[in-house]
Amino acid sequence: MPTTIQFTGLPTVSAAELTDIICAVQGSSQSQPGTSVQETLQQVYELMQSQVVLSGVGDPNGIVAGMTYQLYWDTLNEQLYVCTTTGTALTAVWTLVSGGGGGGGVNPSTGGYLTYYATTGAVVSGLTPLAAGALITAAGYNQIFVSGNTALTSTAYGKQIVCSGAVNHTVTLPSPVAGSYVDFQILTSSYALYTISPISGTIQGQAFIALGAGESCRLYSDGSNWWIENLVLQPVNMSYNLTNAQSVVTAANPPIQFNQLLFDANGFYNTSTYQFLPRYPGIYSITGAVNSTTSVTGHIHAMISKNGSVVYDNEVPNLQLFPSSMVTGSISMNGINDYAQILCGQSSGSNIALSTDGTTVYFTASRIGLF
Numbered sequence: 031m032p033t034t035i036q037f038t039g040l041p042t043v044s045a046a047e048l049t050d051i052i053c054a055v056q057g058s059s060q061s062q063p064g065t066s067v068q069e070t071l072q073q074v075y076e077l078m079q080s081q082v083v084l085s086g087v088g089d090p091n092g093i094v095a096g097m098t099y100q101l102y103w104d105t106l107n108e109q110l111y112v113c114t115t116t117g118t119a120l121t122a123v124w125t126l127v128s129g130g131g132g133g134g135g136v137n138p139s140t141g142g143y144l145t146y147y148a149t150t151g152a153v154v155s156g157l158t159p160l161a162a163g164a165l166i167t168a169a170g171y172n173q174i175f176v177s178g179n180t181a182l183t184s185t186a187y188g189k190q191i192v193c194s195g196a197v198n199h200t201v202t203l204p205s206p207v208a209g210s211y212v213d214f215q216i217l218t219s220s221y222a223l224y225t226i227s228p229i230s231g232t233i234q235g236q237a238f239i240a241l242g243a244g245e246s247c248r249l250y251s252d253g254s255n256w257w258i259e260n261l262v263l264q265p266v267n268m269s270y271n272l273t274n275a276q277s278v279v280t281a282a283n284p285p286i287q288f289n290q291l292l293f294d295a296n297g298f299y300n301t302s303t304y305q306f307l308p309r310y311p312g313i314y315s316i317t318g319a320v321n322s323t324t325s326v327t328g329h330i331h332a333m334i335s336k337n338g339s340v341v342y343d344n345e346v347p348n349l350q351l352f353p354s355s356m357v358t359g360s361i362s363m364n365g366i367n368d369y370a371q372i373l374c375g376q377s378s379g380s381n382i383a384l385s386t387d388g389t390t391v392y393f394t395a396s397r398i399g400l401f
Contacts, residue, residue, distance in 0.1 A: 048072040089124070096122035176201065181229075186212050193217065193224045198366070200225045203233075208253030213260075215246045221309035223365055231255035236401055242310045242365060263400060266308050268294040270301075272391035276384045278322075278374045283333065283340075285371040286320065286384065288393045299393075304371055306395050311365030313399045316342075318372030321354040321390035324382040331375035332357040337368060343375075353382075354390065360398065370395065 050071045058064030084094060085103040089111075094102060096113035102124055103110055115123035174186060177195045181202040190213040191201065201224055203212065216224050226249070227238040233249065233256045241247065248259040270288035278284060285304040298308045308314065320332045332355035334342040342359035361370060372393045376382050384391050 046071055048075060091122075091124050093119055094122065094124065095119045096124060182212070184210075189213065190215055194219075196220045196222050198223045198225070200227060203228045203249065203256060205229055206231055206251035206253055206256060208251060211248050211250045211259075213246070213248045214241065216241045216243055218243045221365075223311065228256055234258045234401075239400060240311045240365060245310075258400075261400065263312065263397065264310055266296055266298065266310055266312075266314070266397035267395070268296070268299050268306060269392065269394045270294070270299055271388045271393075272384060273386050273388045275386055277381045278376055278384060279381055280328075280376055280379050283331070283373045283375040285335070286318070286374050286391060286393065288372070288391075290388055299395075303369075305369040306371070306393070307367070307369040308363050308395070308397065309365055310397060311363060311400070312397050313360055313401060314363050314370070315358070315360050315396050315398050316370055316372075317356065317358045317392075317394045319354065319356040319390060319392050320372075320374045321385040322376070322382045323385050324378075325353075328376060328378035330355050330382075331373070333373040333375060334359050334361065335371045335373050336361050336363075340373065345375075362401070 048071045051068050052071065052074070054067050054069050055064040056067045081100075083101045083103065084090070084096070085105055086094060087106045088104060090096070090102045090104070095118050096102070097116045098113055100113040101110065102113070110127045111124040112127055113122055114125045115121075117123065172188075173190045173192055174182075175192045175194065176199075177193070179200050182191070182204045184204050184207065186204055187207065187210040192215045193199070193201065194217045196219050199222070201214075203226065206228065214224070214226060218224065221242055223240045223242050225238050225240045226233065231254050233239050235255075239247075239258070242264060244264050245262055247261040249256045250259050251257075269292035271290040271292060272286060272288050273290045274287060276287050287301075287304050288299070289301055291299075296309070299306045306316075316334050318332050318334060320330065322330060329345050329347045330353045331343055331345045333340045333344070334357055341361055342357050344355050344357040346353060346355040357372075362368075363370070374384065
């Protein structure tokens, strides 16, 4: 005869193990008694885990049912949500987990790293000065967030410096140590620039470098100087033609009033001032061409002007029918207030008319490097 033992009569253990076997009734309902089965604690744990931490693609609000304090991981945007109101797929409220002023938390906008906000001016994670409200990371994490003029210390080695803000700022590198590196990611708005300066030595032979929104690089130290690796620059390309009538007075050298857009994704050319004012620093390759519909004697010039001064001039002598000139050159632009124009000069002694066919009088510019 089988021996009957109550559960309470079984021996106890000091700690449960995931391989422990427990009894369960599966499929039980009011209409059927269900089936007696054995399960391991591992199976029970995995079931609970799958119900506590959910996952899916995109924001769970409006599509995922939830209970208060359940978690949901958005695999598309790599963001974490917590259920703050129990409900069905339509009524459950999922709140994006983020840091707050004067506290900390997981901030998805910073890549999921643990972040904190300073409530008073302080020196934290090697940043100085640190204004109240500035976003920083806890020491030991992989990112440091700055939004103002900042002097880094050796705690920045091996980290990514994420720079934000709407005005220009300067970040000073720590003393160079052989084999160390610092990554930079620029997330500024309104084309604000971050100037990166070494406390000693140079950066790729330069006294400093400046980066704009959407740009990044790694600076590697040899112990004396810094060198650029993995540089990512934003492309800048612009091209305009002339289709409006323009008369050029002899010896006046006026800017050509380009009006027909071919491409200028950044919007750096101004059709009112006729200036190309790029908001990313670097070296720009510039080409300008002029063509006259007037047949006269004398010389015609196509010139590149930077900040009102001619830096390249191609003079073509002995004007004939439809005289023309083209000029090409590379100039350095600071990304702040440097601008370029294409000028037309002529020495015929009378006015000449520029071609308005939209193909022979043009202005192109392309960013070709940082320096």
